[in-house]
Amino acid sequence: MIKDLWYKNAVIYSVHVGTYMDSNADGIGDFEGLARRLDYLHGLGITCIWLGPFQKSPRRDDGYDISDFYQVDPCFGTLGDFVEFTNQAEQRGIRVMIDLVVNHTSDQHPWFQEARKDPDSKYRDFYVWSDKKPENADEGMVFPGVQKTTWTRDPVAGQYYFHRFYEFQPDLNTENPLVLAEIRKIMGFWLELGVCGFRMDAMPFVISTKGPQPRHRLRYEMLREFREFLQWRRGDAIILAEANVEPKNNQHYFGEDGDRLQMMFNFWVNQRVFHALATADTRPLVKALEQTRDRPANAQWAHFLRNHDELDLGRLSEDQRQAVFDDMGPDKDMQLYDRGIRRRLGPMLRGDWRRLEMAYSLLFTLPGTPVIRYGDELGMGDDLTLPERNCARTPMQWSTEPLAGFTRSNKPVLPVIEQGPYSFHKINAADQRRDASSLLNWTERIIRMRKEVPEIGWGDFKVLDTGYTGVLAIRYDWRNNAVVTIHNLGSESTEIQLRVGDEKGRHLVNLLTQDHSEANGRGVHTIVMEPYGYHWYRVGGLGYLLECSNE
Ligand code: GLC
Ligand code: CA
Secondary structure, eight states: OTOGGGGGGEEEEEEEGGGGGSSSSSSSSSSSHHHTTTHHHHHTOEEEEEEEHHHOOOOOTTTTOEEEEEOOOGGGGGHHHHHHHHHHHHHOOEEEEEEEOOOOOTSHHHHHHHHHHHSTTTTGGGGGSSSSSOTTTTTTOOTTTTBBOOOEEEETTTTEEEOOSSTTTTOTTTTTTTHHHHHHHHHHHHTTTTTTEEEOOOTTHHHHHOOOSSSOBOOOOHHHHOOOOOOOOOOOEHHOOOHHHOGGGHHHOOOTTTTSEEEEEEEEEHHHHHHHHSSSSHHHHHHHHHHTTTOOOOEEEEESOSSSSOOOOOOOOOOHHHHHHHHHSSGGEETTTTEEOOOOOHHHHHTTTHHHHHHHHHHTTTSSSEEEEEETTOOOOOOOOSSSGGGGGGOOOOOSSSSGGTTTTSOSSSOOOSSSSSSTTSSHHHHHHTTTTSHHHHHHHHHHHHHHHHHHSSSSEEEESSSSSTTTEEEEEEETEEEEEEEEEESSSEEEOOOOSSGGEEEEEEESSSSSEETTTTSOOEEOOOOTTEEEEEEEEEEEHHHTTOO
């Protein structure tokens, strides 16, 4: 087993350049601004940035509608600024991963413009066409309620084109070898400029056959081809796939021998984490952890709480979904696409910091690599007056200066949150820096500890019996070392009895407080879990480094 697979013990931070820091007072965040905030990110302790799309785009879907894959959109800076940024990140040991959005292009992309004008152009077959509107045109929309169809007539082409997403995002025909050649070229280009890999957007749709016929096939072999190309060009580069799929399909994405994708977001667990937070019933979550346990040794899950999209609850049962809605998004206005919640984490947990800390502690101790969302380290809120997912994409709140210190322009790209409990007057990085008990400083400490517990990213896990459905205990083992983490998802204090297993498990050294635990004569620990309490223990003692070095 290769020992330095960096993504196994990484902490990934998701950010959009346009809403992070504006350096030139035009109201839009840019690469110079982001680069100036690298010291902040370095201090927080994250090891990898996942950057949302920043290429040239009409930005009708927050940049997920690209019109030139090889240009930085001028509003964010130049290619030169991008390379300066990745270089400065590298100086601080931070890797940069970018979105690879190749399921579709913007309808403004020159390929689409050529394709629609000229049926004989080689670009015609870059997209997916039909003379008649297919019968299933009103099925399979990703944005139901907003998007009416997946086939739209283009008057210039005189044909219908397929779009899984909005109508201004025509799908690329990934069965066309020329399209695959372009995808490789795009990957190769950004790898040369210093990125460590790609968050691949809409993966199941990228590898699907497309067209008016009712049945479609997933061409998983493409995943291996992407990986081979990537690793030929840059050995330590990875693909992290956005693929919200059922557990039975995971193997197809990772590959039986770990020869396809290195990482996938674990949407299956994500939905059940929120269910557990809402109901304090961890049983569906435990089941999901078991269902997604199997993966090749070199593959890794990315776990997350919220991201830039809605919280998609589409893979819960109706009752489970309703329970999450009731607790975290009861108003219609908080919900989206008939399946999700569009709010930020802070308001979903009612700004209760004990709950926020517990939720984050749980995230950081799930079997995989944590991905956090910018602003959530401060407990930032949302602005439900903004359409669709934009409500949770407001600018980063740096300070109490005008417009949260995000910009000196009075026309920010999205409104800054100015009112209520989540306004920048109350929630901002500068104030939280000065307060040792702030969520920001807590996050810094927990990241620091998470990096010292590689067992979570690398090891095998076992769920331990606590006797309570609201209290989740997990033991991790790796290279003769073990840790145990316990979370109380409920609002009541609970005393649990816990067996940790072996002889060493009689001593549990608490990694976060002075509250250690010794087992009784029968090897049972009695541990009091405070409301929303979380404990991290090292099994046996702190002498783990000595043993590790023998491996
Ligand atoms: C992915 C992105 C989402 C975007 C969509 C279309 O689901 O996460 O933000 O709208 O792809 O590219
Ligand atoms: Ca700017």
